[in-house]
Amino acid sequence: MNLFVTSLRMPALLLGASLVMAATVHATTLDSVQADKSKMGFSFKQMGVAMDGHFAKFSATLNFDPAKPEQAKASIEVDLASIDTGSGEADQEVVGKAWFNTVAFPKAVFVAKQVKLIAPNQYEVLGSLSIKGRSRDVKSTIKLSAQGKSSVLSGSFTLQRADFAIGEGMWSKFDVVANDIQVNFQLTAFNAATGK
Amino acid sequence: MNPHYTATAKGLHWLMALLIFGLLALGFYMADLPLSPEKLQYFSGHKWAGVTVFLLVWLRLAWRVTHRPPAYPLAMTGMQQLLAHAGHFALYGLMVIIPLSGWLMSSAKGVQTVWFGVLPLPDLLPRDKALGKQLAELHSALNIGLLVLLGVHTAAALLHHLVLKDDILRRILPVRFQPKP
Numbered sequence: 375m376n377l378f379v380t381s382l383r384m385p386a387l388l389l390g391a392s393l394v395m396a397a398t399v400h401a402t403t404l405d406s407v408q409a410d411k412s413k414m415g416f417s418f419k420q421m422g423v424a425m426d427g428h429f430a431k432f433s434a435t436l437n438f439d440p441a442k443p444e445q446a447k448a449s450i451e452v453d454l455a456s457i458d459t460g461s462g463e464a465d466q467e468v469v470g471k472a473w474f475n476t477v478a479f480p481k482a483v484f485v486a487k488q489v490k491l492i493a494p495n496q497y498e499v500l501g502s503l504s505i506k507g508r509s510r511d512v513k514s515t516i517k518l519s520a521q522g523k524s525s526v527l528s529g530s531f532t533l534q535r536a537d538f539a540i541g542e543g544m545w546s547k548f549d550v551v552a553n554d555i556q557v558n559f560q561l562t563a564f565n566a567a568t569g570k
Numbered sequence: 571m572n573p574h575y576t577a578t579a580k581g582l583h584w585l586m587a588l589l590i591f592g593l594l595a596l597g598f599y600m601a602d603l604p605l606s607p608e609k610l611q612y613f614s615g616h617k618w619a620g621v622t623v624f625l626l627v628w629l630r631l632a633w634r635v636t637h638r639p640p641a642y643p644l645a646m647t648g649m650q651q652l653l654a655h656a657g658h659f660a661l662y663g664l665m666v667i668i669p670l671s672g673w674l675m676s677s678a679k680g681v682q683t684v685w686f687g688v689l690p691l692p693d694l695l696p697r698d699k700a701l702g703k704q705l706a707e708l709h710s711a712l713n714i715g716l717l718v719l720l721g722v723h724t725a726a727a728l729l730h731h732l733v734l735k736d737d738i739l740r741r742i743l744p745v746r747f748q749p750k751p
Contacts, residue, residue, distance in 0.1 A: 420610065420681075421610060421611065421614045421684075421687055422684045422687030422688065423614075423681060423682050423683075423684045423687075423690075424682065425680075425681065460679070460680040460681075460697060460699075461679065461680070461681075462699075463605050464605065467605045544606060544607055545607060547607070549607070550607040550610050550611060551607070551610075
């Protein structure tokens, strides 16, 4: 009798376990980011034209257990001089004083303050973004998905460049370069101990 | 044979002349400016006007094909008439090819052309920095060719009017300058 009950329960347990697995993609604490499989991009409007670019160099530290989002820790540092706007002329311009002033402020730093599960595999992250000596809170919805053995965290948020004095002086009006800048990111993360 | 061009042909000729001279002047001026909001505005304006020329030239070609222009003066030899036709053919060709090369250059440089900031034109090429640079050189070379050809075009018109004293220039001018039939 006991044996019979156990054999009935087993498939149910297995089914339950696999549902939990599917819901959290990988039931593992993500603590490492694979830089060459991660992206940090941005887009904006320039006189009605959609423009985009990316940063080649950035690093992220992460400790994120999808089952315990409230305990998550995450920070991202972007090397602003590694910008690629698609035009050499613009790349040279935006590292200058009026824009990022990378000599004085080489990095943009994001530190997560609060992570909440809002839907299966979707998290709301509130954090502090610091650029050019100015900090603002930003909120982003992040999707967790599986890609091979690793997990991918992807999301986007919009910042107002004026909040960070990105584009001062003759660039401070928004008729040519819009105030809204969409930042989009994709981090490939894994657990260093298990490799997934 | 009507000795002068139709009002539509005249209107298109002078409207495009105005646009093209403006585009040439702005184009050569803005190309080497240091980056500034004004430079980006000049580039946008140049692209909008360039697209306008590209649209107008098709209208003009359609009109040209359906409306026979006045014949050349009998005093012109067969060779001179052939050269005149070849010159006009080259001008029409450049009016098509130059805006097209600018459009391709914009695509390759990753800055889509959005006509008057409202109507996006499809990008004809994927982003490619090296190709963008080559197309910029091509765009510039074609425009130098256009400048030379426009110099010849203007010189020929003045030669006909002032030296040969025929009706070539007058027939493209407004009605009050019309040659008497």
